Amino acid sequence: MTEAIAVRGLRKSFGDKVVLDGIDLTVAEGTIFSLLGPNGAGKTTAVQILSTLITADGGDIRVEGHDRVRDPEAVRRAIGVTGQFSAVDRLLTGEENLILMADLRHLGRREGRRRAAELLEQFDLADAGTKIAGTYSGGMRRRLDLAMTLVGDPRIIFLDEPTTGLDPRSRRAMWEIIRQLVAGGVTVFLTTQYLEEADELADRIAVLDNGGIVAEGTPAELKRLVPGGHIRVQFTDPEQLDIAAKIFAESARDDEALALQIPSDGDVASLKAMLDRLERESIETAELSIHTPDLDDVFLNLTGRPRTETEN
Structure with a gap:
């Protein structure tokens, strides 16, 4: 590494x-x-x-x-x-913002214009390059902001909350740009x-x-640091639920939904072992889903504060 x-x-x-x-x-x-x-x-x-x-x-x-x-x-x-x-700078065009960064990087006039045109194309801003940046949407301004960061062709980029305030579509577009940069x-x-x-x-x-x-x-x-992962299995009738509950004694039972919550970290090995056990006992299942902790759970568990307290 x-x-x-x-x-x-x-x-x-x-x-x-x-x-x-x-x-x-x-x-x-x-x-x-x-x-x-x-x-x-x-x-x-x-x-x-x-x-x-x-x-x-x-x-x-x-x-x-x-x-x-x-x-x-x-x-x-x-x-x-x-x-x-x-x-x-909202008073400059997208192209002028990039050329300004190129000047600060001492790229020279010709190289600066070439790099600006290249980045406008890469960030899907070519058609907006001659428009004042103040007329851009939030997603367009954020793409231009990142493009300005790349004028000097850096090998390491610090992104400090790059998608704050963006709508879901613009956020995913930014994610794809970030993935492409790392792929390069x-x-x-x-x-x-x-x-x-x-x-x-x-x-x-x-x-x-x-x-x-x-x-x-x-x-x-x-x-995996956070407990609470489980496999939820729903059965076809109460009799099947009763049999399964005896086999998986550590599970939590939901009689109304005819379901068991069987503790698991969600890996393939534990899932296969559970399915094999059900098959050996000829127990019929209706539905199965895997529930694992997400990063919200990790954040709350490790910092003791819910995510809502951290958002602006």
């Missing part, structure tokens, strides 16, 4: 408020890493430190192999940042308040709370 980002012992306080209390993070190259946590947990602070916008109080930080303290310019050349709030070898560091977004996109997730990382793993690994 090649490390795009390596963080050891990162610390940051504001006055007597400890925001980051010695956290460790490793982000593999060409993956999507998501940092979750309640408001005020320090997600944006972590992004600002990693992207050289603010300093840390302590810790070793390497981005694309560059030491964040000794060589911040090299870090800046390797990264792009799309913040919580759009950096789009880009590394994405994502913070989001939408847990289903992290579940949909992230290769690995870290949950930040009270200044520390309280859990880290793949979405599937994190879900």
Whole structure:
């Protein structure tokens, strides 16, 4: 595994408020890493430190192999940042916004115009490129914002709540763009308040709370930390339910629905074992469904706060 980002012992306080209390993070190259946590947990602070916008109080930080303290310019050349709030100038056209970023990157006039045209096409904004950005929809402005981040062809992109305020269609369009970037070898560091977004996109997730990382793993690994997964089996008649209830003594019974909830983490092996057991006993089933904890359950279990408290 090649490390795009390596963080050891990162610390940051504001006055007597400890925001980051010695956290460790490793982000593999060409993956999507998501940092979750309640408001005020320090997600944006972590992004600002990693992207050289603010300093840390302590810790070793390497981005694309560059030491964040000794060589911040090299870090800046390797990264792009799309913040919580759009950096789009609404008085300029989409093309002018991109050319402005190209000028800031010292790409030169001809290369800047070529790159702007390329990105407008890539983000499905070619027809809107000559229109004032203030006339764009929220989804179009967010796509333009991300396109501006990519002008310098960064290998690592920090996306700080990139789809906040977007409608479901625009959010899914942004997800597809992010997947395409990663397929091209880009590394994405994502913070989001939408847990289903992290579940949909992230290769690995870290949950930040009270200044520390309280859990880290793949979405599937994190879900397995939370109890409550089960297989719900509905039977054809009360007699079949009675027989099954005796076999699966640890299950929860619902007589009205003629159903059992059998504890399971939802993996293939446990499902097959249950079905084989039902078949051996010649028990007829009407319906079967698998219920596993989602990231909402993980978030509540690990942080002690429901997701609604974290949303703006």
